[in-house]
Amino acid sequence: MICAAMLGGMLLVQAAALPEMGALNAKSAALYAANGQELYSYNADEQLQPASVTKIMTMLLTMEALERGEVTLDTMITGSEYACSMGGTQVWLEPGEQMSLNDMLKAIAVGSANDCAVAVAEHLAGTEAAFVERMNQRAAELGCTNTQFINANGLDGMGQKTLTSAHDLALISCELLKHPKILEYTGIWMDSIRGGKFSLANTNKMLKSYPGLTGLKTGYISEAGFCISASAERDGLSLVAVVMAAPTKETRMADASALLNYGFANFTVYTPPADLLQPVPVQLGNADSVQPVLQDSQSFVVEKEKASQLETHLELPDTLQAPVEAGQQIGELTVSSGGETLLTLPITAAEAVEMTTIPDLLLEFLGKLAGGSPA
Template sequence: MKKLLITALIGCMLLVQAAALPEMGALHAKSAALYAANGQMLYEFNADEQLQPASVTKIMTMLLAMEALERGEVTLDTMITGSEYACSMGGTQIWLEPGEQLSLNDMLKAIAVGSANDCAVAVAEHLAGTEAAFVERMNTRAAELGCTGTQFINANGLDGIGQKTMTTARDLALISCELLKHPKILDYTGIWMDTVRGGKFGLANTNKMLKSYQGLTGLKTGYISEAGFCISASAERDGLSIVAVVMAAPTKEDRMADATALLNYGFANFAVYTPPADVLRPVPVKLGKTDTVQPAMESSSLVIEKAKAAELETTLDLPETLTAPVEQGQTIGELTVSSGGETVLRVPLTAAEAVEAKGIGSLFLDFWGGMLGG
């Protein structure tokens, strides 16, 4: 394996003030988590305690809806019908009438902006046939994302008879990060006020931080008396996208204060770093139909502590040569980012394209060409 060392001087973009992260300070909530949108954990407080998320549950409902949209199973114009059951939810709702139809676009708007419990169940029933089948999908998807403390019981976060949804701040952060991979959802979670039913029913966003916090993009608030005040708040500044999860805050004001403190901490202490792509030189390939393969980074940008970013060393660990066949996406090396001798990040390097092996005929011609050329 060959190793190349590149020193990246970040300069005035990042200010180095300390060798270690400062203290977060006390929070009001029982649990909290701060994650970069790429899934990197930036800060956690009691993040594995199982608590009730209330309507923050709907981030999973919206995630499954966006994934179905991306797969082409529905469109934003697909009409969703309110069943007797969906219309019986209670709590925050838009008062769907049994048999009433709204487009998926309006349903998503009602869920994201107005936290409509009836619409969340109507969408669940449309996508999976029944809410129970949809809940199975919710729990399966949570497990796929690495959520270890989550058990959904419905699509909206209300308590059931003898049941309640339980999750953790860490798990909600992971689900939120996955939802942010679908930027279209921000067209809904970032709405302050809007209407459905052709302008006849007004919606006001339950996430009041949209008006008070610079760069806020979403995502979802939640409250029931047993759960307390919860939020998954996403924000972006200077290319850095982060998610702050607050669970079981005593009051609305405490929820907002904690989310603000978490987001401020993230933007003050972390920044986006993009490893220099021009150092990824092609790797020679033996016995291939093409002579080289281009390494690619699985993640084009990473999040690092500002205090460690004054002088970064990027080390490439790549083979001298590869032997065909090489599959597209095959791991062929690693990029390591370090600062002051400490490894900050490791990034797998993969083959950007496939390289097929030469056939016997081509190898025979190459052999004779080499002989004659000699």
């Protein structure tokens, strides 16, 4: 086995070693690094209503559809009678009115348009109900255990309501941030649609008050209180702060700011050296070696005070035997501090290596004979 000790990163943070956060006003809150590391939580598994923060899942499924090529930003979306009947915040879509997906995304991300959220859901899945099935399936795939969506916009339904948790919203937000294009919408302060005839102003006022804020989404209905999933980046550290059921707009902003301040004050990004993971030789393969990669992330968030005191132990085999599958675990990286293991991270194969066939071996043998024969 190849073993190496060096400075490294950790995925789980020992909160006891960190300063106290201080009291929050909201019922529930969570602070995550954008790579999915939980940095702080407060009642983060309590089921609460997210209001329009629901739309982060609507935007995630939209961005994934864009990535798959199912739609483009120029795709025209038609407002149905049902979509146009939504209450709350809206852009007053008319039945039969068409708007590009680009403008629909603006309306959803900036103006929190309930009608546009439903129109996009219907276009992507045929019906909003079918889209909601996709929302709940995607939430389950992301490890959300306290989430049940009932629609694409977060409004109350007939005797139903969307329920989720700060933990789950953070997971969905981190997944959305894997599509950086969305920040071109969530970071808009003011814009317009319908050829400039309808103005949009972002409901996320932290864009103007918090340095480094990039998005993502606010929400409010009376039963849910004031909610937000706020993303921000400074010095390469990207964070997500989720606040649920704050009593006022002001306390929502204060709590989100406190969470982000806590993150930027106490954590930093650590990226392992590029030469940490060297190719591993493969025997009897159609390639001589395979490149190992860290399964979950190429960088980690660590406590600033521990960033120079961590030890990692790298375990990889000296050789591998073909075939090797792409994504196959071939080793692991263990991170420790003071003799205590903080993290074991899988190392996987970046690409597949097929087994060399007998005809290939024969051709290789004949090639070596020909190359080694006298002139």
